[in-house]
Amino acid sequence: MEPNHIPLIIEFIDNNVFEDRKRKYSNALIVKILLILQIYGISYRSAESFFRNHPDIKNVLGVGEIPNFRTLSRRARMIDWHKINNEILQSINTYKENSAIDSFIVRTCKSSTASRRKNYGNYKDPLSSWGFSTKGWQYGRKISVSFDIDSSAIVEWNVTTASLHDKNISFPLINTLKDYSYLLMDAAYDSSDIYEYVFENTNCIPIIDTNRRRGIIESRLSDARRRGIEIRKEEASRYSLRWEIERTFAILEDILGCEYIWFVRNRNYDVSVGMKIVAYNIIILLNQILDRPKRKIMDLVV
Numbered sequence: 001m002e003p004n005h006i007p008l009i010i011e012f013i014d015n016n017v018f019e020d021r022k023r024k025y026s027n028a029l030i031v032k033i034l035l036i037l038q039i040y041g042i043s044y045r046s047a048e049s050f051f052r053n054h055p056d057i058k059n060v061l062g063v064g065e066i067p068n069f070r071t072l073s074r075r076a077r078m079i080d081w082h083k084i085n086n087e088i089l090q091s092i093n094t095y096k097e098n099s100a101i102d103s104f105i106v107r108t109c110k111s112s113t114a115s116r117r118k119n120y121g122n123y124k125d126p127l128s129s130w131g132f133s134t135k136g137w138q139y140g141r142k143i144s145v146s147f148d149i150d151s152s153a154i155v156e157w158n159v160t161t162a163s164l165h166d167k168n169i170s171f172p173l174i175n176t177l178k179d180y181s182y183l184l185m186d187a188a189y190d191s192s193d194i195y196e197y198v199f200e201n202t203n204c205i206p207i208i209d210t211n212r213r214r215g216i217i218e219s220r221l222s223d224a225r226r227r228g229i230e231i232r233k234e235e236a237s238r239y240s241l242r243w244e245i246e247r248t249f250a251i252l253e254d255i256l257g258c259e260y261i262w263f264v265r266n267r268n269y270d271v272s273v274g275m276k277i278v279a280y281n282i283i284i285l286l287n288q289i290l291d292r293p294k295r296k297i298m299d300l301v302v
Contacts, residue, residue, distance in 0.1 A: 005286055006060050009035060012285070016087040025067050030075045031084065032061055037072075038279035041257060044069035073266075081274030082156070088281045089153060093288055098149035098238070099180040099204070100245040101173050101189065104253065105133050105162050106273065107140040108263040114139035125263040131162025138162065141269050143258070145277075146173040147245045149184070152294045153284050154248065154277050159270045167191050178202035182235070184242040187211040195224035207235045207242075248280075251297060256280060 010032055017028040033047065036057065042050045051058040051066045058066070067075070108128045109117075117123050118130075128140050142162045146155040156176040160169050166188040174197060177183055183204040185194070190211035198206040210216070210229055221229070232239065253259035256276045261269065280297075287294050 005290075006036070006057060008286060008289060009282055010060065012088075012091070012282070017084060025071065025075065027075075027079065029061070029063060030067070030072070031079060033063075033066065034072065034076055034079075034275055035279050035282060036061075038256065038275050039283070044072045047072060076275065077266075077268050077271050079271070081271060081278055085154070085156070085274070085278050085281060088278065088285055089148075089155060092148075092151050092153050092281070092285050094148050094151045094153065096148075096179055097181045098184065098241050099155070099177040099182065100147045100149055100184040100242050101145065101170055101177070102147070102186060102242075102245045102249070103133075103142050103144040103166050103169075104249045104258075105131050105135075105138040105140050105142055106258055106269065107138055107260050108269075109139065111139060127161050127269075128263065129161045129163035131164075142166075142169075143273055144169050144173055145245070145248075146176045147248065148180075149241050149244045151284065151288075152244060152248060153281050157270075157273060157277055159273060167194060170194060171197060174198060174202060174204075177204060180204050182207055182238060184239060185209070186242065190225075190228075192222040192225045195228040196222070199224055199227075205231060205235070207232055207239050209239065247295070252276060252280060255297065 013028050013032050013035070017031050019027055037044070037047055037050070040050065047069065048066045108125050114123070114130070130137055130139050131142055140162050142160050142164060144158045144160065144166065147153075148155055156173060158169055158173060170189060174183070178201065181204065183198060183202070183206050185206070185208045187209040188211070190208050194208065195206055198204055206228055208228055210232055216229070218226070256279060258273060258276055261272050283297055284294060286292075287296055
């Protein structure tokens with residue numbers, strides 16, 4: 001990461017993270033430390049040694065003592081990462097034209113371990129389950145995301161068990177995109193309920209891939225789904241923009257470490273994933289401020 005990047009992150013956090021009461025370590029300082037750890041791929045336990053080996057970053061933070069891993073873990077769970085993400089979105093230039101909703105699975109243990117425990121029914125994580133994705137059957141938590149395609153920013157996220165169907169958890173995310181012009185989703189969301197909700201509660205035009213496994217019998221189609229299928233045909237070229245969200249998932253999984261987040265006691269997956277999403281959106285904001293390509297991330301993430 002270039003020397004001029006960290007001061008920009010610090011300035012943004014100082015202006016947008018506020019205190020509820022006086023503490024030894026302020027909320028703003030904790031958020032700065034946590035985001036830097038996420039960007040550099042450093043664990044809580046290694047935080048003190050990391051900053052000891054990088055005194056330049058520590059000096060920029062303006063802190064003499066780095067909190068220990070227990071303090072970082074506890075304070076991270078107290079931060080409203082959804083609110084911080086919303087503040088970042090206010091600073092990112094968006095046209096509110098093209099948006100998308102999709103999900104991926106965070107693995108909470110090795111697949112071999114999950115398969116072995118399946119035989120005995122003694123899973124450690126009560127909220128993880130088996131879910132099917134483009135990568136096949138996976139055991140873990142499902143992360144559903146609403147996404148601004150034009151800026152590549154993540155608008156909102158939701159964490160559920162992996163077995164829950166995408167359609168059942170999409171409605172709160174649809175609400176976060178109600179002012180966009182177009183909403184793109186894959187065939188998992190091809191449902192009359194989704195079409196009706198989008199038409200009645202948002203300003204979006206839904207472009208949803210048709211699930212042909214369900215069959216298309218004209219006489220049995222609802223008015224909303226029939227209209228949606230026609231829109232999908234008319235907007236075939238626009239639907240290809242949906243792949244931007246898949247590229248973002250690849251960044252979250254392969255670069256920011258969202259593919260595997262092992263289950264441990266007291267781990268809050270909404271917080272663990274939220275920190276990575278906020279770190280990702282901070283990078284998107286930096287790229288806009290510095291007039292860099294929006295997908296230029298590898299030189300920032302170490």
